[in-house]
Amino acid sequence: MIEIEHLSKRYGAKTAVDDISFVVRPGIVTGFLGPNGAGKSTTMRMIMGLDTPTAGRVRVNGQEYRSFRDPLRQVGALLEAKAVHSGRSASNHLLSLAATHGIPKSRVHHVIELTGLESVAKKRVGGFSLGMGQRLGIAAALLGDPKTLILDEPVNGLDPDGVVWVRQLARHLASEGRTVFLSSHLMSEMAQTADRVVVLGRGKVLADAPIAEFVAGSGQGGGARTLVRTPHPDQLFGAVGSAASSITPREDGAFVVVGPDAQQIGTIAAQSGAVLHELTPMGASLEEAYMALTKDEVEYQAEVAR
Template sequence: MIVAEQLTKRFGDKTAVDGVSFTVQPGKVTGFLGPNGAGKSTTMRMIVGLDRPTSGRTTVAGQDYRALRAPLTEVGVLLDAKAVHTGRTARNHLRAMAATHGIPRSRVDEVIGITGLESVAGKRAGKFSLGMGQRLGIASALLGDPHTLILDEPVNGLDPEGVRWVREFVRHAADEGRTVLLSSHLMSEMAQTADHIVVLGRGRVLADAPLDGLVRAWTTITTRVRSPRATDLAGLVAGPDVRITSTTPGVLDIEGLTAELVGDTAAAHGIPIHELTTTTGSLEQAYLALTESSVEYKTKEIA
C-alpha cells in the first residue's frame, strides 16, 4: 500500500504539490492522471525519496521509502527509462543493480526474458530505441520481484505489442495482490487497465474514485432507441431535463433518461422497440471535463 498524507512540495515560490492525500490499495491498478505540470512526477519522486516533501509524508507498506533495507525487493520504480549507464549493456546494467541487493544473476536473465530483451541484452543501453529503453526500465523495476510497482509512462515509445504486454502485465500484478501506481497520458490504455483513478490538477487532487464512478460522474449517459414510432416516443419522454437528438430517421439519442425508463414508457403505450442501448462517456471525456480549468499549458484550437 502507498499512502500520501497532506503532501506538499514547493520549489521557491512555486508550489508543485499542494496538500495531496491519497491511498493506493494492493490488488488494484491505480491510474495517476493529470495535465503536464500537475505535480504527478514530483509526487512519485517524493514517494521514492528522490524529492523531500516541504510538508506531509508518504509511506510504502507502512514505511518511509528511505527506511527500507532492500528497496528493490519492496518497490519497483520506473520514473526515467533513460537513467542508465549508456556504456553498459542491458544485461550488465541489470547485473550491477542486482549486485547491490544480492539478487542472483538468474533473476537478471529472468526479467530479460519477461520483458523481451533477449536479442539486445548484450548491446549497450545508449544505443537503444525509446521502446527498448522502456523495456529495460521495466526490467529494472521488476528485478527484485517487488510487491509495489510505481510506473511513470511505462508504455511511452512501445509498439502495439509492447503496449498490450504492459497492460496485461500490470493487470496480472494487481491480480496477484500487488500494489500498482501507473501514470500515463494514454486514456484509452488507462481505461482498459486501471481499477481506480487519482487525478491531479495544479498540484491538487481533483478526483480519487473508481474508474467507473469517475466516468459516470463526469460524462453523460445516452440512451439510443430505434423505433418506427420514434416521433411518438420522443413526445412522451420529452422533459425539461431531457435532451433528445436524432440524426437518422427512426433513431433517437436521449440524454437524461435511463434505458429502463424509456423502455417502460414505450411498452406502456404500445410502441415497438427495435433497439434500446445505453452508452456512457469515455475516460478521456471525463478527464477533459474534470481538468478543464486546471490545464496550465493550453494550446490554441485549430480553426
C-alpha cells in the same frame, strides 16, 4: 501500500503539490492522471525519496522509502527510462543493480525474458529505441520481485503489442496482491488497465475513485450517447436534426450521436426510411470524464488553429 498524507512540495513561489492525501492499495491497479504540470511526477519522486516534501509524509509498505535496507525488493520504479549508463549493455546494467542487493543472476535472466529483451541484452543501451529503453526500465523495476510497483508513463514509446503486454503485466502483478501505481496519458489504455484512478490538477487531488464510479459521476451532459452505423447518414441525420446536440463521425465509419437515445433514433430511422446497421447505447468514457474534470486545471493551453 502507498500512503500519502497532506503532502506538499514548493519550489520557491511555485507550489507543485498542494496538501494531497490518498492511499494506493495492494491487489488493484491504481492509475495516476492529470494534465502536464499537475504534479504527478513530483509526487512520484517524493514517494521514492528523490524530492523532499515541503510538508506531509509518504509511507511505502509502512515505512519511508529511504529507510529500506533492500529497496529493490520493496519497491520497483520506472521514473526515467533513460537513467542508464549508455555504454553498458542491458544485461550488464541489470547485473550491476542485482549485485547491490544480492539478487541472483537467474533473476536477471528471468526479467530479460519477461520483458522481451533477449535479442538486445548484449547491446549497448545507448543504441536502444525509446520502446526498448522502456522495457529495460520495467525489467529493472521488476528485478527485486518487489511488493510495490511505481511506473511513470510505462507505455511511452511501445508498439501496440508492448502496450497490451504492459496492461496484462500490471493486472497480473496486482492479482498477486502487489501494489501497482502507474501514470499514463493514454485514457483508452488506462480504462482497460486500472481499477481506480487518482486525478491531480494544479497540484491538488481532483478525484480518487474506482473508474466506474468516476465515469458515472462525471456529470456528462448533452443527453444520451449512441453509436450509429448507417449507409444513409444524410437521410437519417437530416431527420434527427436539432434533436442531436452533436453528431461525430469516427474513423471506422460509425457516428456517435449525443442527444436522442437509441430508441428515439430507431424510431426516426423507421419514419425516414433510413437503414440502420448498428444502434448501440454508449456510456461516458474515461477520457470524457477526465476532460470534463480537468478542463479548467490545464496549466499549459494551446490555441486551436483557425
